[in-house]
Amino acid sequence: MTTWQEDGSTLLLTPRSGVTTSVWRHHHILDLDDFTPEEIDLVLHIADAMKDVLARPIKKVPALRGKNVITLFYESSTRTRLSFELAAKSLSADVSSLAAASSSITKGESLVDTFLTLQSLGADVVVLRHPQSGAPELAARYISASVINAGDGWHAHPTQALLDIYTIKQHKQSLKGLNVVIIGDTRHSRVARSNIWGLTIMGARVTLCSPPTLLPSGLSSASSWFPRVRVETNIEKALQGADVVMVLRLQMERMQAGLLPSIREYIQLYQLNENRLALAKPDAIVMHPGPMNEGIEISPEVAHCAQSVINEQVTNGVAIRMALLYLLTRSKKA
């Protein structure tokens, strides 16, 4: 049961074993590399409550009334941006959107100055998407408002990973010991990186399946700076025993950069099609962070098959982002 106080400021959660808001330590969401399993559990738990809100006829609660949430996107985006805006609006925040192309950024304003301006304008939460890795960390150093990373370069996309983990959890009892295979351009993928962190923190085993030119560097060296993952460049071998199959979008630039010979060859070697999916466990689920190139990294049949949870991912994204907005604004009062 979830109830709301009359003044609308507090979300009261029924206690569930092992879940308590006291584990929450974050003021920003920059990546999952500094999350504990308890914090991730808490986010998933609150997302459940938010999903209840989204199921109501009137999808609005007053938890963020009087808070300013600003979305600042330096890259184009459909689902992530809309998802954040809907999440903030459902919590009654005042939402402002800034697209880099139509702002002072085109006049040469630096990221730091832009954030100082947003701070002065009274931002409580800034949702940032940026083409350069590390931009949210830079912003977070100069602003007292919370920064949520909505995707930075090749580095991280923590809210996507959390919604992926949430989606997996709705289909599997636990993440512990699950075999998750991530297929595609893992080198340039922020989705893959954040999922590697989040999934391994939750006890899953991650396999990366990419052509060697699209694999991250240094994975063979033992290092405490990155989780241990299994690498299997052969898709048939990688899929054997998989509980979760995550397919990544293939960017067309990769062909121009000489990383791949041709789309045709990529389809032959790495497309997730029905025959290949049959090598995974029968109850394996298929995921994709979108937007999909149907017929390239994933066949249309697989994209829309019964095992596909791709549309659920999108729905869950709103609930996860509501949970994060709630936790961040709530933590400031403490």
Next chain:
Amino acid sequence: MKSIFISDAHIIDPSQGIDSPGNLLLEGEKIVWSGTGKPERIPDEASIIKANNLILCPGFIDLHCHLREPGYEDKETIATGTMAAARGGFTTVCCMPNTNPPIDNRSVVDYIKNKASTEGVIRVLPIGCITRERKGDALADMGELDSAGVVAFSDDGNSVMNSRILRQAMEYSRLFDLPIIEHCEDSLLAQGGQVNEGIIATRLGLPGIPVAAEESIVARDILLAELTGAKLHIAHVSTRGSVELIRQAKQKGIRVTAEVTPHHLTLTEEKVLGYDTSAKVNPPLRTAEDVKALIKGLAENVIDAIATDHAPHTRVDKQCEFATAPFGISMLETALGILMGLVHDGKLDLPLIISKLTREPAAIIGNRAWNLGTLKTGAFADVILIDPEKAWIVDPERFASKGKNTPLAGVRLKGKVIATIYRGNLVYKDSSLKIE
């Protein structure tokens, strides 16, 4: 004529193999006497410095720094850069030609020399371009640059990627017997790279620069040096593989020398975690294994010299997204302090480090650096005093350099320059030093 008598010092002069207590008399701009007792005559007006066992050695020579003038005076000027050098114990710096305009003709050499003589506090020796405008496709007027007084040729910041042009430059350089200094980096292999390629790059989601980008050019350049008989000097060696290539080349008798920076000798790639742009440098900070090989290479004389690659940038330049920030560390004022860490840890001894900052760089630019890097009688009175035990905290706000870009801010270093004397003039002194 003014003179300075320094007594009770511990003199280290690798050019004469001296590592013992002693005294030194400077008169005018020359060293006139050194020994354990007293000279026959100390001028009445001489300043007396009781060194109380401080290290006394020749002023350091930096083979590789960026003074940014002309063109980028917001980053550094000859006035601020040479003051930073003096504070770091350097009495001679060789400045790289990636200025604007670049040092590819006599007028820029003259401009820098003129500025240095009027505004600089120490000696500035310009390095001329190998190719016109550093573009890599046509030779600069190397003869004109030579007669204008450059000490070496380099397109620093870039390798000369066209092997035919580099071969021709090397052949032509034999007219002057000045070294060709190569920044070894295959620009296509390194394209877009921000940090060392490996797990740290993967964690940060940044494109990596593979060690092969450096080593393949080191190998090519060594082959071209063998082919042409030119003097090749490899700038800022950063990888274990490069050390091995240089070792083999020296064994074969090829005329190659090499330098390493204080940061590559002491820092590793983990410094960039958190997207710290002050640790973004080219070549990138590498792994602990590379650092170990560089120290070993230095100790075994595979690497000849230590050079700072002092690369000052403004705050705005560095206070930005990691990939947007320029490469470079402001190093002149922290070089000795960070190198002393290697001495205190027992990894290298102090006479070796002093040799790599005095005698060895002087030998590399030998033709134009006569009388430098030594305390021999008759040499220029370029001397410094060092307190190897004095601890201090790096505060970039107190740098003389305009470049506050250092990954060492707030770090406690042990070992400090106490006084810098250039041509008989005290150009820098620590507040602790007393002069009678």
